[in-house]
Amino acid sequence: MxxxxxxxxxxxxxxxxxSDVYVVCNPGVSLQAGDMLEIFVGEKSFAGSARLAPADxxxxxxxxxxxxxxxxxxxxATLWTKKSFRDxxxxxxxxxxxxxxxxxxxxxxxxxxxxxxxxxxxxIVVAKY
Amino acid sequence: MRRFAxxxxxxxxxxxxxxxxxxxTMPSRALGAExxxxxxxxxxxxxxxxxxxxxxxxxxxxxxxxxxxxxxxxSPATGESGASSAPEPTRLEAVEQQLEQLETANASRSNDETxxxxxxxxxxxxxxxxxxxxxxxxxxxxxxxxxLTPRLSDRGRALFEMNTEVGSDGAVGVDLxxxxxxxxxxxxxxxxxxxxxxxxxxxxxxxxHGAWINNSVRRPGFLQFEDNGGIVPAHTVGLWLTGAPRIGxxxxxxxxxxxxxxxxxxxxxxxRNAGNAHGNLIVGGRLGYLFNAGAAEGLTLGVHAFSAxxxxxxxxxxxxxxxxxxxxxxxxxEQWENIAELYLFDNEDLSGATGTHHSHAGxxxxxxxxxxxxxxxxxxxxxxxxxxxxxxxxxxxxxYHRSALGLRFDLSADAAVKLELADTQLTDRSRDQYSEGLMxxxxxx
Numbered sequence: 001m002x003x004x005x006x007x008x009x010x011x012x013x014x015x016x017x018x019s020d021v022y023v024v025c026n027p028g029v030s031l032q033a034g035d036m037l038e039i040f041v042g043e044k045s046f047a048g049s050a051r052l053a054p055a056d057x058x059x060x061x062x063x064x065x066x067x068x069x070x071x072x073x074x075x076x077a078t079l080w081t082k083k084s085f086r087d088x089x090x091x092x093x094x095x096x097x098x099x100x101x102x103x104x105x106x107x108x109x110x111x112x113x114x115x116x117x118x119x120x121x122x123x124i125v126v127a128k129y
Numbered sequence: 130m131r132r133f134a135x136x137x138x139x140x141x142x143x144x145x146x147x148x149x150x151x152x153x154t155m156p157s158r159a160l161g162a163e164x165x166x167x168x169x170x171x172x173x174x175x176x177x178x179x180x181x182x183x184x185x186x187x188x189x190x191x192x193x194x195x196x197x198x199x200x201x202x203x204s205p206a207t208g209e210s211g212a213s214s215a216p217e218p219t220r221l222e223a224v225e226q227q228l229e230q231l232e233t234a235n236a237s238r239s240n241d242e243t244x245x246x247x248x249x250x251x252x253x254x255x256x257x258x259x260x261x262x263x264x265x266x267x268x269x270x271x272x273x274x275x276x277l278t279p280r281l282s283d284r285g286r287a288l289f290e291m292n293t294e295v296g297s298d299g300a301v302g303v304d305l306x307x308x309x310x311x312x313x314x315x316x317x318x319x320x321x322x323x324x325x326x327x328x329x330x331x332x333x334x335x336x337x338h339g340a341w342i343n344n345s346v347r348r349p350g351f352l353q354f355e356d357n358g359g360i361v362p363a364h365t366v367g368l369w370l371t372g373a374p375r376i377g378x379x380x381x382x383x384x385x386x387x388x389x390x391x392x393x394x395x396x397x398x399x400x401r402n403a404g405n406a407h408g409n410l411i412v413g414g415r416l417g418y419l420f421n422a423g424a425a426e427g428l429t430l431g432v433h434a435f436s437a438x439x440x441x442x443x444x445x446x447x448x449x450x451x452x453x454x455x456x457x458x459x460x461x462x463e464q465w466e467n468i469a470e471l472y473l474f475d476n477e478d479l480s481g482a483t484g485t486h487h488s489h490a491g492x493x494x495x496x497x498x499x500x501x502x503x504x505x506x507x508x509x510x511x512x513x514x515x516x517x518x519x520x521x522x523x524x525x526x527x528x529y530h531r532s533a534l535g536l537r538f539d540l541s542a543d544a545a546v547k548l549e550l551a552d553t554q555l556t557d558r559s560r561d562q563y564s565e566g567l568m569x570x571x572x573x574x
Contacts, residue, residue: 043373044316051283074542081573084248085337087319088278088288088311 021063024105024123025112033127036068039112041079042089047110054092055113057101064114067129249275250339254569260347261357262298263553263563270295271569274338276307286311286319292338296356304356305402306338306364317374324402327365328384328415329433330457330470340571344466344537346549347567349492349509350529352470355398358525360490360513361453361472362391362437364400365411378422382431384415393441396524411437417457427462438479439519447518448479455491466496466503476517486517503537515557527558544572 023036029047031039038044039054046052057064065071071079080091095101101113106122119125252271259265273293281287290307309323326334332352336343353359367388373380389401390409417431434454440446452475460467471491478484492509510530513520520526535549549567554560 045313046316077542081248082335082342084278085276085290085339085342086335088286088309090278090280 019063020118021060021067021114021116021129022118022125023064023068023112023114023127023129024102024119025126026105026109027122027124028109029112031112031126036112036127040069040092042083042087042091050110052112053108053110055101055104055108055111056092056094057096057098057113057115058094059097060101060114060116063116064129068114068127245277245279247275247277248574249273250341250571250573252340252569252571254346254567256565256567258563258565258567260565260567260569261296261353263565265299270301271340271571272338274306284313286313286321290338294338294356302356306354309369315372317372319371321369321371322367324364324366324400325369325386327362327411327413327435328369328371328386329361329413329435329453330415330455330472331429331431331459331468332470333361333363334384339573340547340569341543341545341573344496344503344547345494345505345507345533345535346547346569349470349494349507350525350531350553351472351490351509351511352492355400359398360511360520360523360526362398362400362411362435362439365389365391365413366400366402366404367411373419376418378420380419380421382415382417382419382429386414387412390437391439393439393519393522395442396522398439398523407438407440409438411435413437427460427465429459429461430456431458432456440480441518441522443522446480447522449517449519450477450479451519452476464498466498466505467494468496469493474513474517474519476514476519478518481518483516483518486514486519488513488517488520502539505533505535505537507531507533507535509533513557528556530554530556543574544570546570 023033025031029050029052031047031052035044035047039052040056044052062073065073065076069076083089084091093104095104095113098115098117098119101115102119102123105111105113112126251273253269254260254271255268257266259267259269271294274290275292276288276290279287287310288307289305289309292304292306294302294304296302305324307323307325309321309325311319311321313319326337328334330352332348336348338354340346347353348359350358351360352363354363365386365388367386369384369386369388371382371384373382375381388411389405390407390411391398391400392405393399413433413435415431415433417429419429420426432455434452436450436452438448439451440448453472454475455471455473457468457470459469469492472489474486474488474490476486476488478486488511490509490511490513492507494505494507496503496505508530511528513526513528515521515527531551531553533549533551535547537545537547539545547567547569549565549569551565551567552562553565554562
């Protein structure tokens with residue numbers, strides 16, 4: 001039985017959730033995983049006629065930038081500085097936690113964000129990285 | 130139901146025994162401190178679950194007793210479950226509901242972004258010559274540039290840029306460099322109205338007034354802003370349609386614009402913010418393709434052109450139909466920032482009989498993004514026909530060529546120091562030659 005308890009304990013102690021990034025959106029928009037890069041750099045603002053409203057989640061941003069955007073935080077900030085100065089676009093607002101990000105996506109039409117734990121109902125998971 | 134209740138109690142005892150046996154038979158050496166803590170946490174959770182099961186079991190018994198008419202035994206006040214009159218699942222649901230309400234309220238508070246962030250750039254420096262006016266030497270204040278991008282409705286956009294700058298005469302001036310309000314028709318089309326940077330080449334719409342954005346100390350001389358010696362209209366007041374639809378693996382970048390024809394006032398191009406007296410327009414466009422894949426990834430190739438009737442304030446005034454066209458290439462990757470732009474001018478004298486004049490200007494800049502900084506080299510050259518009223522009327526409408534070597538060090542994510550050595554040779558109005566050593570400290574905020 002030791003192996004059983006060991007397996008349970010190992011499963012509990014593994015940071016499995018922390019290594020995954022779930023990109024979530026409001027159920028009112030239809031998007032593909034491949035759209036995320038353009039959405040979070042301000043190149044894609046609409047899904048059909050719906051205005052997209054991405055939000056960064058500082059609790060998951062490092063993992064998201066590494067896995068999805070292939071950028072570090074400094075380059076991401078620089079990119080938005082230039083984008084904003086050149087095109088008048090605004091960077092995504094920032095939420096502090098998974099819970100805040102999920103709540104934002106739930107109640108914002110066109111809202112998209114990313115979290116580290118599999119979300120409950122009320123949002124759609126567009127991609128898992 | 131009674132059997133179910135007994136089974137619940139039995140399973141409680143069984144689980145407790147099972148856990149006890151498991152923990153008892155596990156060698157303590159095999160468990161690290163982390164696992165011991167986890168086991169303790171599991172025990173606590175198990176205890177809580179057992180208490181909940183006990184409370185539920187008691188409640189089932191009570192219900193069964195009520196159904197059979199037997200007297201109801203007093204519920205044992207055991208732990209948390211016993212302390213509450215509500216069943217455990219109901220309490221959990223209530224807690225979840227409260228948590229969700231808190232999250233929603235918090236998100237609502239976060240969405241209430243009534244303030245508008247103010248961002249900008251600033252730079253100061255020193256040089257053997259002032260980078261704008263070579264007649265001055267020493268320390269200099271560059272630009273203090275603020276920009277605002279208020280959040281509007283779904284499709285609305287706005288950009289306002291206020292720049293406090295020291296002109297070539299040393300006087301401090303404040304300019305509303307950009308004041309453009311737009312409507313985003315789609316991802317591939319935004320229509321702007323107001324004062325914007327004329328879309329030609331790459332530098333004029335990519336680098337703007339923020340020195341920090343630019344890897345080099347300054348823009349090429351002939352592409353400087355009007356009040357810093359530029360000889361091409363850097364700003365237009367009018368209407369601008371821009372976008373970049375995906376075509377193949379890259380993007381087709383297009384711009385089309387129309388606005389007030391500029392005027393040369395006291396030797397400097399003026400973009401006529403309030404309109405011009407004759408109603409003439411500048412009409413122009415730019416078309417480029419950005420490669421996003423393959424060996425050419427990061428390369429943009431494009432063409433640009435504009436035409437305008439531009440006069441001056443001489444008496445009698447001169448009027449020139451300016452026709453400028455050319456091309457540009459940019460190679461912008463993780464390692465390289467290489468830029469080349471070419472401008473050809475076929476300007477027709479409309480007020481005299483000097484005919485059409487041909488001139489050209491261009492530059493090549495190579496920059497390498499090393500881990501320690503960005504070294505760059507630039508060569509720029511203009512050959513401007515001095516019989517052309519358009520150039521002759523401009524204070525800086527002379528021909529020159531300049532070679533420059535420079536270096537950018539990023540001190541942090543928002544501060545950079547740049548150094549440049551340059552040699553400039555004037556080639557028509559005068560034959561002056563001068564060398565410069567420049568240092569610039571530029572920040573963003």
